[in-house]
Structures are given as C-alpha cells and as structure tokens.
Amino acid sequence: MTMQTHVSAFVGGTGNILEVARALRDELRKSDRKVCDAIISDPRRILSSTVAETAQLAGVSQPTVIRFCNAIGCDGFQDFKLRLAQSLALGVPATHSVITDADSPNEVARKIFDYTMTSLDWARNRLDSAALVRAVEALVLAPRIEFFGFGASGIVAMDAQQKFPMFGVPCGAEIDSHQQVMVASLLKPGDVAVAISNTGTTRSTVEVAKLARENGATVIGITGNEGPLADACDIVLLTETLENTNIYTPTISRIAALVVVDILSTAVALRRGEAHVESFKRMKKTLSQMRSTARI
Amino acid sequence: MTMQTHVSAFVGGTGNILEVARALRDELRKSDRKVCDAIISDPRRILSSTVAETAQLAGVSQPTVIRFCNAIGCDGFQDFKLRLAQSLALGVPATHSVITDADSPNEVARKIFDYTMTSLDWARNRLDSAALVRAVEALVLAPRIEFFGFGASGIVAMDAQQKFPMFGVPCGAEIDSHQQVMVASLLKPGDVAVAISNTGTTRSTVEVAKLARENGATVIGITGNEGPLADACDIVLLTETLENTNIYTPTISRIAALVVVDILSTAVALRRGEAHVESFKRMKKTLSQMRSTARI
DNA sequence: GAAAATTATGTAGTATCAGTACGTAGCCGG
DNA sequence: CCGGCTACGTACTGATACTACATAATTTTC
Numbered sequence: 001m002t003m004q005t006h007v008s009a010f011v012g013g014t015g016n017i018l019e020v021a022r023a024l025r026d027e028l029r030k031s032d033r034k035v036c037d038a039i040i041s042d043p044r045r046i047l048s049s050t051v052a053e054t055a056q057l058a059g060v061s062q063p064t065v066i067r068f069c070n071a072i073g074c075d076g077f078q079d080f081k082l083r084l085a086q087s088l089a090l091g092v093p094a095t096h097s098v099i100t101d102a103d104s105p106n107e108v109a110r111k112i113f114d115y116t117m118t119s120l121d122w123a124r125n126r127l128d129s130a131a132l133v134r135a136v137e138a139l140v141l142a143p144r145i146e147f148f149g150f151g152a153s154g155i156v157a158m159d160a161q162q163k164f165p166m167f168g169v170p171c172g173a174e175i176d177s178h179q180q181v182m183v184a185s186l187l188k189p190g191d192v193a194v195a196i197s198n199t200g201t202t203r204s205t206v207e208v209a210k211l212a213r214e215n216g217a218t219v220i221g222i223t224g225n226e227g228p229l230a231d232a233c234d235i236v237l238l239t240e241t242l243e244n245t246n247i248y249t250p251t252i253s254r255i256a257a258l259v260v261v262d263i264l265s266t267a268v269a270l271r272r273g274e275a276h277v278e279s280f281k282r283m284k285k286t287l288s289q290m291r292s293t294a295r296i
Numbered sequence: 297m298t299m300q301t302h303v304s305a306f307v308g309g310t311g312n313i314l315e316v317a318r319a320l321r322d323e324l325r326k327s328d329r330k331v332c333d334a335i336i337s338d339p340r341r342i343l344s345s346t347v348a349e350t351a352q353l354a355g356v357s358q359p360t361v362i363r364f365c366n367a368i369g370c371d372g373f374q375d376f377k378l379r380l381a382q383s384l385a386l387g388v389p390a391t392h393s394v395i396t397d398a399d400s401p402n403e404v405a406r407k408i409f410d411y412t413m414t415s416l417d418w419a420r421n422r423l424d425s426a427a428l429v430r431a432v433e434a435l436v437l438a439p440r441i442e443f444f445g446f447g448a449s450g451i452v453a454m455d456a457q458q459k460f461p462m463f464g465v466p467c468g469a470e471i472d473s474h475q476q477v478m479v480a481s482l483l484k485p486g487d488v489a490v491a492i493s494n495t496g497t498t499r500s501t502v503e504v505a506k507l508a509r510e511n512g513a514t515v516i517g518i519t520g521n522e523g524p525l526a527d528a529c530d531i532v533l534l535t536e537t538l539e540n541t542n543i544y545t546p547t548i549s550r551i552a553a554l555v556v557v558d559i560l561s562t563a564v565a566l567r568r569g570e571a572h573v574e575s576f577k578r579m580k581k582t583l584s585q586m587r588s589t590a591r592i
Numbered sequence: 593g594a595a596a597a598t599t600a601t602g603t604a605g606t607a608t609c610a611g612t613a614c615g616t617a618g619c620c621g622g
Numbered sequence: 623c624c625g626g627c628t629a630c631g632t633a634c635t636g637a638t639a640c641t642a643c644a645t646a647a648t649t650t651t652c
Binding site for chain 2: 082088089100101103108109121124132133254255267
C-alpha cells in the first residue's frame, strides 16, 4: 500500500485544505514536506503560481509537487489550487495568523475576521444535522421556551430571547443563577430549556439543565465542547470552533452560538406556517416604523 | 473604448466574483450574458469544468468564455475559477439562496451559515481602516467607556461591556433609554461613548450620541447603514452587510457588530501593553477555574 | 553487514487546455 | 443601400499539467 492511498483514505472531500496540509505534514515524504512548507509559508503566492514555479520555490521537481497534491487528497495541482483558494477565502487559518502586540489595528481586524470566518466554516461542517432536526422539532411543539447562560453565553441567551416573535411562544432568558433555578423548577414536560455554555463546563448551567430535565422539560444544549453540559442535555448542538491558541483571540464560540440561534429561530418560524409568518411580518414593519426617524 | 475596459475599470480586485457577475449581468454582451447565466445557475459545476465544457454549457464558443472572464475583471479563465472558488467557499451568496418554507432545518442551517459568512466577508472589505485606527486611539486614551444600544444592538452593547477587562477601564452598557440619557449626560471630554445601531436610525440612540458629544465625549458609532447616527458621531465604523432581501433572513449586522467589538477590544488590549496583559491573563485563568467543574 | 527489494525522487516526453490572431457575420448611422 | 463598428466563431499556437520511465536512496532480510 502506498503512502498516497493511505493518506487520502481518511481525508474528506470537504474541509480546509490548508488545515489538512498542516495536519498531515509530518506523515509526508521528505520532498513532499518541502512542498508543504513552501505552501504554508506563503499560500497566496501559490495561487498565482504554476507547477514549475511552485517546484522551484520548494526546491523540488515538478512531479513531486503533483505527488504532494495527490498525497493530501487532491486530484492534481489544479484541484489543489481550487481548494487552496477556498481555504484562503476564509482567511489564512488562525494557527498561522496569531495576533501579536506588533500588529496594527488593521492587521488585528483582518486576523479576527479571518479567524471568525474560518471558525464558522469549521462549525458549519461539524454541526450535527440530526440533532438540529430534533431541536427544531422540540421547539416547534414547545408551549414555552427558556434560555439559560452566563457571561458571554448569557448574551447569547438574551439574544435568543429577543427572537421570541419567531419562536412564536413566550420566551425567557435568565442570566442570574437564582432566577435560573427558579425558572427551571417551574418548567413542565413539553417545555424546552436551552442551556448555553461555550466551555460546556459552567457549573450552574449544568445544574440548571439537570433540574429542567428532572422536571420533564426537553433540554437543548448549545456548547462549544463535549463535557458535563452535553451529558446533561437531551439534544446537543455542538458548535465546535478552532482551538483557542492565543489569549488575545476572542471567544468565537459565542458567534457560532448566535448563528445556531438564528438557524433555530428561522427554522422554527418556517415550520409554524403562513399564518404566523403574516403576524411576524406585521411586527417587523411596526418595529421599523418605530425605530426610524426623519433625517435631520 | 471597448466594453471590457469600461467594466473592469470599476471592478475591484477583491470581492465576491459571483456577486460581481450578477451585478454586471445586464451590461454584458449578449453571448457573455449566456455564459453569466450558465455560471450563476450552477457555479459549482464550473469549478470542475474546462473552458470547452463551460462554452458548451452556455451554448457559445470557447473564446467567448474567455472574453466573459475578462469582461468581469478577471485575468483569464484560470483566474476566474480561482475567484469563483473563493466565492463559493463563503457559500452561495444570499440572493441565490433565499430561504423558503420548503427548506429543511439543514438547508436553513446551510443557507444561514452561507449568508453569515458572505456578509462578514462583505463587511470586512468595507470596513474603514482609518476610522478603525482613530477609534482604537480614542478608546486607549479613554478613562471611561460607555456602550449604548437598543434591542439587538443592546445585546452587542452588553457584550462589549463584558469585555471591559480588555479595555482596561470602567465600561458601562445602557439599554434603557432613561439610563442612557442619564449616563450620557455625565460623560466628560476624553470619555468615549460607543453608540450601536444596526439600522443607523434608532431615534433614541441618535439622541444619546448627540448628547454625549455635546458633553465633549468622543462618540464612536457602530452602524450598518449611513444615516442619522453616522452623522451624529465623531468616528463611524460602518459594518455594511448584504441587503436583507427576505424576511426570514436574520439580522446579520449584529454579528458583524460583535466582530467589530472583538477587533476594538483586542486592538485596545494590545496597545495597553505588557503589564496590562499580565493582569488580563490572570483574570482569564481565574475565570476558567471558577467555571470549571469536575466531570460527574 | 551485504545484497535485494521497495520506496522516493528526478528526467524526458506527451496530451490537453487556455489564450490569441484573424476572419466573418450582424448592427447601426448616414 | 453602403461604409464603419462591434460581436462572435474558427483555426492555431504556446504553455502547462500530468505520465512513463529510469536512477538514487532507504529499508529489509538473510
């Protein structure tokens, strides 16, 4: 069995090819590794390069470049360039764009945008579709929905609560631990509790989830990691994001969580059908009138 | 002057090529339009096609395909495919993935992710870098920072407030209009007020911004549109997003605003230097200890 | 520790494909 | 109806990705 077949066997068709290349770097042939390094050190340059130029950059022969492409699961150099372009559209992955104190505000902006978009792509590819369907199902049937979260996750909970017109039923968001316990205690079978925690380990959130479950409510967890919270939920929506390699890198998981909330609210609104949609349209219109003010 | 030079003149090097193609469709030559339609109707297919195949799909000759590529500002077919790949990495742009009631939760998820990422890319390309630098400057020097916002923008304000350890000074977030007026009245020269409004027209936010400015505070506006709020601010951070074509499409601007807040807080933290970084590290560590709980 | 087998890498060649020069057909104004 | 211009397709060329093969390096086995 050759190296090529071995490697490409466990490389999926999708996914960030630059991440793949970086991950597989150490298992590659010596010359392939040179190519890999050349690409990682300046991916954008490769986009506008031919095989010959890439080979020269890496200090290897042209076929080696092709072999490298095959080794990481691409179908030739062209295919590789296309996938590389897709990776770069999301920005250079985070691991290679660590924020340092030497960065100007604009460099920080670029890196954070890159990081956010790459992470969202990551989360998208990992979101459990079956769990999503079940979550929507539970929310559509719920006579009442409560959101729980602390800190940054509390922000997400409040954001979700503001979308209650889309959910179509009374929604609450508790960010105080005492309130959380009280509300969770009052939940009934059929009600849905959405427990949000980026870390997946926040103690009181886990306890509230358990409490809600004991009372018969369906508990949906939105979390960035496997862990205690995931164990305590009926339905787990894992919003996995790239690893947080640097203390400056802001917590991306809350943004992924917000997107998940968007998805849930939209999917639920759709399921509630036309009648509900009409009233929602009216609401949105009224709100925009309320907000707007004449230009001075 | 030929059509080509005319068009490519106002097409930037970056930006979503699929959006560009769609925007320019009507100004194109008859045959080029055929190519454009073929591409828009199935962009992914083009990625794996040669010039000949594309020509056949569109029902035109091969050079016409090349001419089309040049017409929309690309440097040949290869360059076009690369850019197309980048566009598709962000997902098929929103205008072509309108959410309908027939969509399954997973289709909704895909579309919302696509839409969010495309919009973030959009916002990134449009963010005013000079304004960003000035905003960071003002925040670094501020002895006090206040965030103002209503509704969804209120969520953003609270999120920003939670980042006060990074800003390094007392931060407040007001989401009640009376509170907002009170706090804004008490601001002093040098203080920074950050007024957030997705629409850019929220009346009370505009008034608070004016009030803060009258008191000598520097007012930074984070808004999705030009408008009254932008006019009332010293520094405007425009987080332009794609047009909201559909009532189901969730408000993306709040996510763009959150990313901007991430950028501001990170850039400010970097500028505050090492000493401050240390205390921030400690804080983060303590917090994670507080949060964590043993696996049951 | 040496020879054989296997893998890794470069050389030379080929088929394909993008891009170009040119010629003809359609279109408009005079 | 006829010159001037633009739009489009045909035929061709240059370049580029990919393949077949030979040699060098490395590991394996006795």
